[in-house]
Amino acid sequence: KLGSSLKNSVRKIVKKGRIDKETVNELATDIQRALLKSDVDVELVQELTDKIKDRALNEEPPKGASSREHVIRIVYEEMLEIVGEETEVPMEEQDIMLVGLQGSGKTTTAAKLANYFQKKGLKPGLICGDTFRPGAYNQLKELSQRIDSVFYGEKESEDAIQVVKNGLNELKDSKVRIVDTAGRHSLESDLIDEMEQINEVVEPDKKFLVIDASIGKGVKDQANSFNEAIGIDGVIITKLDGTAKGGGALTAVSEAETNIAFLGTGEKLNELEEFEPDSFISRLLG
Amino acid sequence: VFLDEDDVEPYLEELKLSLLKSDVALEVSEKIVEKLESNLVGEEIKWRENSEKYVKKAFKEALIDVFPSEFNFFDFIEEKDKPINILFVGTNGVGKTTTIAKISKALEEKGYSSVLANGDTFRAGAIQQLDKHGENIDKKVIKHEKGGDPAAVIYDAVEYSEANNVDVVLGDTAGRMHTDVNLMDQIKKIKRVTKPDLIVFVDEAVAGSDAVERAKEFDEAVDVDAVILSKIDADVKGGAAISISHTIEKPIIFVGTGQGYEDIKEFNTDWFVGQILE
Ligand SMILES: Nc1nc2c(ncn2[C@@H]2O[C@H](COP(=O)(O)OP(=O)(O)OP(=O)(O)O)[C@@H](O)[C@H]2O)c(=O)[nH]1
Ligand SMILES: Nc1nc2c(ncn2[C@@H]2O[C@H](COP(=O)(O)OP(=O)(O)OP(=O)(O)O)[C@@H](O)[C@H]2O)c(=O)[nH]1
Ligand SMILES: [Mg+2]
Ligand SMILES: [Mg+2]
Numbered sequence: 001k002l003g004s005s006l007k008n009s010v011r012k013i014v015k016k017g018r019i020d021k022e023t024v025n026e027l028a029t030d031i032q033r034a035l036l037k038s039d040v041d042v043e044l045v046q047e048l049t050d051k052i053k054d055r056a057l058n059e060e061p062p063k064g065a066s067s068r069e070h071v072i073r074i075v076y077e078e079m080l081e082i083v084g085e086e087t088e089v090p091m092e093e094q095d096i097m098l099v100g101l102q103g104s105g106k107t108t109t110a111a112k113l114a115n116y117f118q119k120k121g122l123k124p125g126l127i128c129g130d131t132f133r134p135g136a137y138n139q140l141k142e143l144s145q146r147i148d149s150v151f152y153g154e155k156e157s158e159d160a161i162q163v164v165k166n167g168l169n170e171l172k173d174s175k176v177r178i179v180d181t182a183g184r185h186s187l188e189s190d191l192i193d194e195m196e197q198i199n200e201v202v203e204p205d206k207k208f209l210v211i212d213a214s215i216g217k218g219v220k221d222q223a224n225s226f227n228e229a230i231g232i233d234g235v236i237i238t239k240l241d242g243t244a245k246g247g248g249a250l251t252a253v254s255e256a257e258t259n260i261a262f263l264g265t266g267e268k269l270n271e272l273e274e275f276e277p278d279s280f281i282s283r284l285l286g
Numbered sequence: 287v288f289l290d291e292d293d294v295e296p297y298l299e300e301l302k303l304s305l306l307k308s309d310v311a312l313e314v315s316e317k318i319v320e321k322l323e324s325n326l327v328g329e330e331i332k333w334r335e336n337s338e339k340y341v342k343k344a345f346k347e348a349l350i351d352v353f354p355s356e357f358n359f360f361d362f363i364e365e366k367d368k369p370i371n372i373l374f375v376g377t378n379g380v381g382k383t384t385t386i387a388k389i390s391k392a393l394e395e396k397g398y399s400s401v402l403a404n405g406d407t408f409r410a411g412a413i414q415q416l417d418k419h420g421e422n423i424d425k426k427v428i429k430h431e432k433g434g435d436p437a438a439v440i441y442d443a444v445e446y447s448e449a450n451n452v453d454v455v456l457g458d459t460a461g462r463m464h465t466d467v468n469l470m471d472q473i474k475k476i477k478r479v480t481k482p483d484l485i486v487f488v489d490e491a492v493a494g495s496d497a498v499e500r501a502k503e504f505d506e507a508v509d510v511d512a513v514i515l516s517k518i519d520a521d522v523k524g525g526a527a528i529s530i531s532h533t534i535e536k537p538i539i540f541v542g543t544g545q546g547y548e549d550i551k552e553f554n555t556d557w558f559v560g561q562i563l564e
Contacts (some may be wrong), residue, residue: 036312037311037312037313038495039309039496092378101492101517102379102517104379105378105379133415134417134418135414135415135416137412137416138414138415139410139415141411142411143410185517187520187521195519198480201313212492213377214493214496214497214500215494216492216495217307217309218521219522222521239379241465242463242465243496244494244499245496248494264551267378
């Protein structure tokens with residue numbers, strides 16, 4: 001379950017035949033380096049490794065478990081604590097709204113979600129709530145056509161709220177209606193207002209924050225602002241097909257006290273995976 | 287009095303942490319602080335100057351040293367034979383297309399004409415996006431149909447510029463992952479065929495340590511000439527600027543400060559380092 005470099009660190013601990021303070025500290029340092037390289041927030045890394053050290057030194061291994069298995073289990077459990085379990089994505093009628101920073105992958109992810117639900121037998125509907133970005137209408141429309149999904153947008157409108165209202169009315173037959181919105185960050189207060197207004201109109205069952213896997217831990221404040229503005233129900237981490245580990249995105253998950261729902265692993269519309277903690281954890285630990 | 291390790295070390299940890307918290311990559315933060323330590327140990331300081339102030343001043347200089355001497359983009363434009371062919375490359379969603387529109391506007395303000403070459407023949411809505419920008423800033427867009435050869439579009443744009451006395455060709459390319467061998471081969475081919483006068487790597491200020499990986503890969507693939515860092519207006523420290531400069535040692539020429547055509551400004555090392563140290 002753990003990355004190979006971490007397995008080596010744990011191997012070091014057990015070579016000494018017993019778990020002592022020095023080797024536990026070495027392990028904690030290795031884990032810290034791996035997580036800091038993956039952009040996990042400094043304080044979160046500190047909390048995590050303090051817990052691991054404390055448990056490794058003070059907990060008794062359960063009956064029949066070797067010290068080595070016990071330490072591996074502790075590391076895995078503490079990682080799971082911050083990464084979160086698999087998220088339940090209900091297979092039912094629902095309205096979904098996607099928000100996030102500029103360029104994070106919302107529009108592409110909207111179409112991926114439509115594809116996902118369509119394959120599960122739920123008719124999707126895509127609504128272009130981005131009236132700002134040049135070509136946004138064309139982009140989402142073209143993606144909808146690729147998967148033969150119903151689409152609503154108003155090419156010339158500058159009123160995102162009205163477009164979304166109209167879209168919800170038009171797409172009454174869609175079981176899962178997915179609202180794409182323009183990129184925005186916390187200092188663009190007029191855009192944050194717009195997002196709050198779209199949220200009031202849609203009253204989404206799920207509000208997903210779409211985050212690029214390579215984002216730095218500065219995203220912590222962003223996650224906070226988005227959560228305070230509309231409440232975040234889940235995070236979708238995109239662009240995991242690169243080298244980024246998603247530690248920054250994880251910081252956002254922890255800050256917004258939510259879970260990871262999906263992972264984007266490429267530009268194609270079928271490159272969306274349900275979140276599964278084990279592989280995410282081993283990727284983080286390098 | 288001479289500084290030794292014990293004088294210096296307590297501050298180094300704190301400085302390294304401040305870099306990490308500003309999103310500078312771990313290995314870059316460590317290298318900067320290691321170099322600082324070796325520069326400081328053995329330094330003579332005046333009796334009255336306290337070592338903390340000395341270390342912090344040296345730290346500021348160390349950060350300034352990370353940035354290669356500034357490259358003046360407009361001097362380059364002034365001096366180079368026209369048409370000047372500039373290629374923009376980078377990973378997905380960093381702001382290449384928007385940056386091209388901003389640069390075109392900035393060139394206009396300095397009296398230079400430009401065409402936008404739509405080298406993203408792949409992504410949904412890419413052609414319409416650049417078309418709309420062209421319409422908004424009243425600039426010609428050279429494009430082929432979707433799925434066409436990006437090198438051919440840019441080549442066309444250069445031919446058009448030669449025939450019509452246009453000063454600058456701004457070549458847009460599709461975003462691509464540095465891990466995608468085929469797409470990185472494609473960008474090498476675009477360079478081979480269109481022989482750009484300047485290759486600009488665009489990355490975003492909100493990036494974390496992955497900025498190191500992608501800067502390295504793009505630089506190895508096409509030998510980047512300059513960097514533009516977008517989205518500096520988002521509420522982030524922008525440590526990616528330090529990670530990128532340290533890794534590929536190429537000058538940052540502009541920063542993107544918003545989504546509008548005017549939202550671009552020339553990169554200034556002192557200003558940026560001041561921001562990081564705040
Ligand atoms: N490699 C890769 N590229 C992705 C992924 N998801 C999105 N992209 C690409 O990232 C770029 C930005 O995606 P968009 O969907 O336009 O992002 P956005 O959040 O809608 O952007 P704005 O609307 O401008 O805020 C595009 O080039 C996408 O093809 C992914 O999982 N992997
Ligand atoms: N706030 C802010 N947003 C920016 C800046 N530069 C670009 N953007 C936004 O970032 C998003 C992506 O910009 P694009 O120009 O489409 O990025 P790209 O690199 O061409 O994307 P791909 O072609 O899909 O790889 C858009 O919503 C832009 O408006 C900036 O400096 N500040
Ligand atoms: Mg979009
Ligand atoms: Mg583009």
